[in-house]
Amino acid sequence: MRVEEIEIVRSRRRTLALQVTGEGHIVARAPLRMPLSEIYAFARSKEAWLDEKVALRKALASSQQPKLTADERKALLRQARDVIPQRVRHYAPLVGVSCRSVTLRFQRTRWGSCSSTGGLNFNCLLMLAPSEVLDYVVVHELCHRKEMNHSARFWAEVERVCPDWRLHRRWLREKGSALLRRV
Numbered sequence: 001m002r003v004e005e006i007e008i009v010r011s012r013r014r015t016l017a018l019q020v021t022g023e024g025h026i027v028a029r030a031p032l033r034m035p036l037s038e039i040y041a042f043a044r045s046k047e048a049w050l051d052e053k054v055a056l057r058k059a060l061a062s063s064q065q066p067k068l069t070a071d072e073r074k075a076l077l078r079q080a081r082d083v084i085p086q087r088v089r090h091y092a093p094l095v096g097v098s099c100r101s102v103t104l105r106f107q108r109t110r111w112g113s114c115s116s117t118g119g120l121n122f123n124c125l126l127m128l129a130p131s132e133v134l135d136y137v138v139v140h141e142l143c144h145r146k147e148m149n150h151s152a153r154f155w156a157e158v159e160r161v162c163p164d165w166r167l168h169r170r171w172l173r174e175k176g177s178a179l180l181r182r183v
């Protein structure tokens with residue numbers, strides 16, 4: 001990892017967060033006045049995690065969309081276990097619902113689903129989508145805990161928590177099918 005290559009996006013946030021884009025670039029979302037040295041030190045403390053993620057994303061982005069190898073699937077499942085339940089816990093109170101269970105698996109046809117008993121199911125391939133798209137799918141499925149349909153009321157709920165949902169849905173329609181073909 002070369003810290004000089006980290007893209008730094010400053011905003012009025014309070015905490016520093018590191019993300020790896022679908023193309024394998026590292027983005028640091030930082031508070032307005034946080035010194036560069038502090039951002040770089042934090043990135044270095046996460047170097048092993050970042051390197052693994054960057055390597056995986058780059059391999060997947062540059063390849064001709066071959067099927068995932070067993071090792072790649074393992075790595076994605078591990079990432080999904082780290083990230084997706086935590087995003088569900090973050091968004092459930094914002095949507096105003098509870099979630100009974102989260103199941104993660106590789107699927108060819110769908111990104112997520114919500115059962116009538118309140119269990120949520122997510123596709124591990126979401127780990128290869130931009131994090132905003134992942135968050136949109138999480139919000140979408142949580143909103144099905146209120147509305148088990150795609151009515152105007154349902155989309156109004158989604159929009160309240162995820163105002164850019166149209167962009168993310170478009171991303172899934174345009175780019176998602178290539179991801180789904182990888183399993």
Ligand SMILES: [Zn+2]
Pocket residue numbers: 140144149150
């Ligand atoms: Zn839906």
